[in-house]
Amino acid sequence: MSDRELLPTATGRRTAAAVGELLRPRRLLAFSAFGVLTAATGVGLLTAPLLGHIVDLVDEGSTDFTVPVVLLVVVALARGAGNAWGLALVSRLGESMLASLRERFIERALSQPLERVELAGSGDLTSRVTNDVAVIAKSVREALPELGRSALTIVLTLGGLALLDWRFLLAALLAAPIQLYTVRWYVRRAIPLYAHQRVRDGAQQQQLLDTVGGARTVRAFRLTDEHVERVRGRSQTVVDVTMRAVRLMTRFFSRLNLAEFVGLSAILVAGFVLVGNGTATIGTATAAALYFHSLFNPINAALALVDDAQSAAASLARLVGVADLPTEREPEQAGVPVDASVKAAAVSHAYVTGHDVLRDVDLDIAPEERVALVGASGAGKTTLAKLIAGIHRPTSGSLALGGVALDDLGHAGTRRTVALISQEVHVFAGTLAEDLRLAKPDATDEELRAALAKVGALPWVDALPDGLSTMVGEGAHRLTVTQSQQLALVRLVLADPPIAILDEATAEAGSAGAKVLEKAAAKALEGRTGLVVAHRLTQAAAADRIVVLDAGKVVETGTHDDLVAANGRYAALWAAWSDQRTR
Amino acid sequence: MLPTGRSILRDAVSGQRRLLARAAFLGSVHQGGEALVPVIVGLVIDQAVSTGSVGALLRWIVVLAVVFGALSMSYRFAARAAERASEQAAHGLRMRLAQRVLDPRGGAEAGRLPGALVNIATGDAKRVGVVNTVLPFAVAGFVGLLVSAVSLLRISVPLGLLVLLGTPPLLWLTHLVGKPLERRSSVEQERAAHASGVAADLVSGLRVLKGIGAEAAAVARYRRTSQDSLAATLRAARAHAGHDGAILALTGIFIAVVALVGAHLAANGSITVGELVAAVGLAQFLLGPFQIFAWVNGQLAQGRASAERVASVLAAPPAVTSGSGAPSGNCPGRLSLRGVTHGSLDSLDLDVEPGELLGVVAPDPAAASHLLDCLGREADPAAGTVELDGVAYTELDPHELRGAVLVAAHDADLFDGSLLDNVVTAGRDVDRALTASAADEVARTLPEGVHTLVAERGRSLSGGQRQRVALARALAADPPVLVVHDPTTAVDAVTEARIAGELREIRQGRTTVLVTTSPALLAVTDRVVVLDGGAVGAQGTHAELVHANPGYRSAVLS
Numbered sequence A: 001m002s003d004r005e006l007l008p009t010a011t012g013r014r015t016a017a018a019v020g021e022l023l024r025p026r027r028l029l030a031f032s033a034f035g036v037l038t039a040a041t042g043v044g045l046l047t048a049p050l051l052g053h054i055v056d057l058v059d060e061g062s063t064d065f066t067v068p069v070v071l072l073v074v075v076a077l078a079r080g081a082g083n084a085w086g087l088a089l090v091s092r093l094g095e096s097m098l099a100s101l102r103e104r105f106i107e108r109a110l111s112q113p114l115e116r117v118e119l120a121g122s123g124d125l126t127s128r129v130t131n132d133v134a135v136i137a138k139s140v141r142e143a144l145p146e147l148g149r150s151a152l153t154i155v156l157t158l159g160g161l162a163l164l165d166w167r168f169l170l171a172a173l174l175a176a177p178i179q180l181y182t183v184r185w186y187v188r189r190a191i192p193l194y195a196h197q198r199v200r201d202g203a204q205q206q207q208l209l210d211t212v213g214g215a216r217t218v219r220a221f222r223l224t225d226e227h228v229e230r231v232r233g234r235s236q237t238v239v240d241v242t243m244r245a246v247r248l249m250t251r252f253f254s255r256l257n258l259a260e261f262v263g264l265s266a267i268l269v270a271g272f273v274l275v276g277n278g279t280a281t282i283g284t285a286t287a288a289a290l291y292f293h294s295l296f297n298p299i300n301a302a303l304a305l306v307d308d309a310q311s312a313a314a315s316l317a318r319l320v321g322v323a324d325l326p327t328e329r330e331p332e333q334a335g336v337p338v339d340a341s342v343k344a345a346a347v348s349h350a351y352v353t354g355h356d357v358l359r360d361v362d363l364d365i366a367p368e369e370r371v372a373l374v375g376a377s378g379a380g381k382t383t384l385a386k387l388i389a390g391i392h393r394p395t396s397g398s399l400a401l402g403g404v405a406l407d408d409l410g411h412a413g414t415r416r417t418v419a420l421i422s423q424e425v426h427v428f429a430g431t432l433a434e435d436l437r438l439a440k441p442d443a444t445d446e447e448l449r450a451a452l453a454k455v456g457a458l459p460w461v462d463a464l465p466d467g468l469s470t471m472v473g474e475g476a477h478r479l480t481v482t483q484s485q486q487l488a489l490v491r492l493v494l495a496d497p498p499i500a501i502l503d504e505a506t507a508e509a510g511s512a513g514a515k516v517l518e519k520a521a522a523k524a525l526e527g528r529t530g531l532v533v534a535h536r537l538t539q540a541a542a543a544d545r546i547v548v549l550d551a552g553k554v555v556e557t558g559t560h561d562d563l564v565a566a567n568g569r570y571a572a573l574w575a576a577w578s579d580q581r582t583r
Numbered sequence B: 001m002l003p004t005g006r007s008i009l010r011d012a013v014s015g016q017r018r019l020l021a022r023a024a025f026l027g028s029v030h031q032g033g034e035a036l037v038p039v040i041v042g043l044v045i046d047q048a049v050s051t052g053s054v055g056a057l058l059r060w061i062v063v064l065a066v067v068f069g070a071l072s073m074s075y076r077f078a079a080r081a082a083e084r085a086s087e088q089a090a091h092g093l094r095m096r097l098a099q100r101v102l103d104p105r106g107g108a109e110a111g112r113l114p115g116a117l118v119n120i121a122t123g124d125a126k127r128v129g130v131v132n133t134v135l136p137f138a139v140a141g142f143v144g145l146l147v148s149a150v151s152l153l154r155i156s157v158p159l160g161l162l163v164l165l166g167t168p169p170l171l172w173l174t175h176l177v178g179k180p181l182e183r184r185s186s187v188e189q190e191r192a193a194h195a196s197g198v199a200a201d202l203v204s205g206l207r208v209l210k211g212i213g214a215e216a217a218a219v220a221r222y223r224r225t226s227q228d229s230l231a232a233t234l235r236a237a238r239a240h241a242g243h244d245g246a247i248l249a250l251t252g253i254f255i256a257v258v259a260l261v262g263a264h265l266a267a268n269g270s271i272t273v274g275e276l277v278a279a280v281g282l283a284q285f286l287l288g289p290f291q292i293f294a295w296v297n298g299q300l301a302q303g304r305a306s307a308e309r310v311a312s313v314l315a316a317p318p319a320v321t322s323g324s325g326a327p328s329g330n331c332p333g334r335l336s337l338r339g340v341t342h343g344s345l346d347s348l349d350l351d352v353e354p355g356e357l358l359g360v361v362a363p364d365p366a367a368a369s370h371l372l373d374c375l376g377r378e379a380d381p382a383a384g385t386v387e388l389d390g391v392a393y394t395e396l397d398p399h400e401l402r403g404a405v406l407v408a409a410h411d412a413d414l415f416d417g418s419l420l421d422n423v424v425t426a427g428r429d430v431d432r433a434l435t436a437s438a439a440d441e442v443a444r445t446l447p448e449g450v451h452t453l454v455a456e457r458g459r460s461l462s463g464g465q466r467q468r469v470a471l472a473r474a475l476a477a478d479p480p481v482l483v484v485h486d487p488t489t490a491v492d493a494v495t496e497a498r499i500a501g502e503l504r505e506i507r508q509g510r511t512t513v514l515v516t517t518s519p520a521l522l523a524v525t526d527r528v529v530v531l532d533g534g535a536v537g538a539q540g541t542h543a544e545l546v547h548a549n550p551g552y553r554s555a556v557l558s
């Protein structure tokens, strides 16, 4: 969804700094990984001189090669063992860094204001936490060890070359300008291309989530072909963009081959000249050529990592971008609510600038009062509920809970003071107990059962195959809407805030379930200030006071009897409601 | 035949065989060229460096240039072909997965989080595709091996034989070392998939989390999963590192043996010093192909594990059996259920007459959703039959059936796009449907009317607005039989009353089943049946039932 406002992506510099921050606490691990790999690579470099030594022995007419050959075997074993150990250390380093990063990512992602996430589409978040994490994991697993090994080999080999004869080193370095130029050429083109590719990946993810998540609806409305085409379009775009990246990458490698040719020729010519004028032996020229030839693989590997690195950096920037988002601001001195009252003064709100859905709303709720909020569908009830719960910030006007303005209460304080249970049910995947403990992490099984009993959910929970340990949520035991909504009320009881807002928490279940839920809701609201949004007017009639919202404005307020007598909006709603029920 | 991991992998490869053949051929040219480089180095040392001939030096440098040119170009196009093959195979699998999930017979989503399914369609499909990237390189590596063997044979028969005969056991050993990797990597991938599934689940429940301030607890939960996944990954990484180390050691020893034999041959004069250099260079070059084999092995292991997961979705048993029939063209729309037993339905007999507007009241919500599952063919009843116009459901193709019987579930999702896009889907008379569902009112309050984009799953609409748009979509489809479940739970009483009247109007003459407990809707039906204990308990008109049946009154009128 290119027209969505995606979540931020970090700059290259910030990404690098973030990696530094992750590295710092793991310095020791990093040093030991580096040390072990250096040792292993250094040992491996003994292969070429040992082979050169064998050539020299042949040249001298000797026939005893036992010592160098045994040494070659020892070198091979030591190199293998050292590499295995070093690689394991490097993986541990990289993987634990990645784990920290993704955990911080989720932490920040979940603490973002809801609007921000919704603007971007949840596919943006999920694609970051799935695809991008996978890309980085792959680099960490494959590229990082390779990079360490290759870079070390290159440095150490060039050192070896210098020891043989500095003029060989000079010849070898002729390749370097070409390599440097090529890398620069490549990086300039690759960065934007990879960033673009990630955006396309995100769009594909979004589409797949939309389609797979709504599979049942797609089938019912026979939209299969259309949705398959949507997926095809997104997927094909991903293929196309990837192929563009591949073409760029292969051009990059072709240019690197040129560098190899230039360097190798230079070394051969140097050998020719140096052996010709007697300043080097054939053995030395051989060793130099072998050295340089043995550099092909590591140099290519290291430069190829430039490619992986580009790809990983694009993903990393997307993780860091979210991980760096500010958490919601906490006030210096968080206010403490003095009671459980709610006060909204001149509150207005617009989701889309210029399109107000709430206008100058004033609302006062006394502690432990039960207020019903009613009005036509689309009047702004849910919006008001969300503003009071601190989930959205009003465009203008002020809100206070227990006499403390929401801003002074802070994020954490607001969460402790008010809970919002909406008509949207989501049962979290996992066991039932795990789901409930999201509301109160340290709750004992006994507390869970007590909360379940309070809203009347215990009987059916006990009847589940594994009771509290039953796997629920998508892909597991499917709860009915009534049950799911009861769970939401159980979570409310467990979270135990002084103020609770129920936004049609009883509506989804149909009237049969609604009655069960109404009873449960009344139980769950005991001892709390309650704002209840309800289309089921029996619930409104039972409230202490009713507030009627119409087109974003409070148009009436009073008790049921007052409002019915006043013959206004509420009376009309009540008439329609009771008309159907008194025939 | 049901797909298996093996067949998925085979199809992914054989579907791209032309590209793969091209990649393998060009890749072989590349590896052959790479193998020739040390040979040429040996020749330069023999014919130029040790003789001092400038002509020979120039000649061989030109040859070197040609070889480099060839190997460079061949690599370029080999890699492109291989990558294309990989991407196309992954794309193909993605499409097959999407089609399977959306298959009219259903069944693929059972037991899987949408996030996990999406992960299979992206990550796993990709890993299977990657097999196509690595296979040509395996072939090419083999060719490189062959070229060096031939060069070695030309230098000396014993040396050549040594390499030729020594390689297979070496390959076998690397395979043996790679074996345990497969298991580890499969566990690791599972954990990773689980972790990203949990992440996706938390993200989609974000609103609920925010409502009760459970963000911190959710983060703690994700952290545990992430740490689990980390532990599995580290175990796999250690296995990988051991594998790589073992291969390095094996190749090093192999080179030592080649050097030993070569040195003896050079010492007794059967090869020159230059040839010894070439032989050692070739042995060193052999590291390349061997590393390629190790890499290929690792990728294949991952590819196999992923192919298994892809296959498990593709081979998921369908939720319903499918016939091949289609409902007749001018379908009268008579539904009859005979002895249907499914979930909380117990030998339910129910007839819906053509053109009838029937209300079904299910005091037990589970019974309602089980009835809907059966009518919409999300599930086959354990016993009994459902018939449309006298034809058993099981004889009909579910896709065709849904053209005649549309079941609009209560929690039906809206899709990405504008309000109108969502209603138009199969729509005939869209305007009328918008009016009948009072969705025209919705459009009037939105900034851009019917062209306003609805956010993911319609979340930028209010609950009642979303419900009305979903109802408009169902009405616009105008099917011969429409089954609607609680379409007005989030709508105010006045609007609901309006919808009830319009609904009767727009469905005039076509069969409609309203599964609901809303008295406003039930009041406009021709007949109401009450499900009791999974079977029909009472029936009559709404007015009769209200009058005569206290159970009904308490279920509906409160």
Ligand SMILES: Nc1ncnc2c1ncn2[C@@H]1O[C@H](COP(=O)(O)OP(=O)(O)OP(=O)(O)O)[C@@H](O)[C@H]1O
Binding pocket: A351, A352, A357, A375, A376, A377, A378, A379, A380, A381, A382, A383, A384, B445, B446, B459, B460, B461, B462, B463, B464, B465, B490, B491, B492
């Ligand atoms: N996330 C959003 N983005 C843009 N507009 C929104 C968003 N949420 C709600 N709206 C709009 O704000 C208005 C008020 O919506 P709200 O959800 O507050 O209504 P409501 O009174 O709760 O209605 P209902 O009874 O149907 O739930 C509606 O016109 C709706 O389209």
Ligand SMILES: [Mg+2]
Binding pocket: A381, A382, A383, A503, B462, B463, B464
């Ligand atoms: Mg609402």
